[in-house]
Amino acid sequence: MALNKVTAKTANKAGGESEDIDHFLKTEGLDSNREKEIGQHIGYRYDVNLVPDYDRLTPFLKTYMETMGWDDLNWLEDVHMGYEEHRAAVFDRNINGWVTVPEDMELPNNQQDRDMIARELLIKFQMSKRHPMVDLRKAYAKFD
């Protein structure tokens, strides 16, 4: 119970100064002086200090952890749902770009649940045969 309380508090912080978790979906999201100055939201720094709540793992993520032989989310602990141009999205380090969450996907009103959706989406993207890295690897890999 205590965890949920902390989660909710941090989730608000994760959405910026606003108490509204949809702040970045409803506004320009240019909150800090720095963001106003450059005219661009600094988009991937969503409360990186928020550690994951493992009670909120999705079934897909549990299967992924079992497949890899990991006891936890491993590198996905740093993945959070962000926002690009008023749309929910997850940042892919390999392509250095955003993968947007499908518009018809309903977003839960909790940052931890949103982060789990982002993690699942990112895994599906990175392990897809249509990920851009597959073509890059064909072009540049030194080994089979």
Add this chain to the structure above:
Amino acid sequence: MAQLEHSQEMGMHTEQLRGRTQQTFFSPIEDENFTYPWAYEVNFNKRAELDASDMSATEINLKLRDLMKSGHGTIVLKNPRARHGVAVGILNKLNLIVEGSLGYFGCGLVDGPNIRISGRVGWSCAENMMAGTVVIEKNAGSTFGAAMRGGDLVCKGDVGARAGIDMKGGTLIIGGRAGAFCGFMMQRGRMVILGDAGINLGDSMYDGTIYVGGKIADLGVDAVPAEMTDLDKAWLDRKLSQYGLKTPNGVGKMQKIVAGKQLWNYDNLEPTEKKLVL
């Protein structure tokens, strides 16, 4: 040269990248795949032993690749004799057990494997690690986990200076003491030091979190104390128990260090020395 021609044939030097959204590449409802498309199909129950006594580092790495190609998911590497650059570039799920010590740059650029090393490691162990777990039973040298991006990197003993320098993600756990400038220019991820931390801890860190169980000699520029939350404590309990580690006074008494975030606007301050204003 052949690679360059190949990439030009694929249009990679003429393609115009527009926008940042990549959703056109991908449908979230397509078949589920839990490993990279190019990863070898390995079975954790298929085990092999590799005696590296008379092998060069390159030969060891190529042999590891061959064993994964033939489906071996558990490999025991014997007698590595502290060679440099061993077990690098493994982009596969794998259980790798190293019986002995590694030299410089061991386990660099790995993405996925679980590696356990019974001895020590030299400089820059697991540099640029992307995912997986690397556990060292004894001590590690300087720049431990430099620029790591993800995964769990654990040294049960002491580590040298600048552990986690330029760290961009993942979890770095140090069972003993850590040297000077650990977490220097840290950008993301978590560092856990169960013993004492050296001078200039977290100097110029941009983001991320450092937890310290022992004494901190000195905080670096823009590293500031923060409040431990219940979620922090639960996460630390869980993470440390995975590796059989404990902090002497309990996680509740650990110190949490984060970025003061004054350096985020450093480009505005460039004409001025940052220490004049911080």
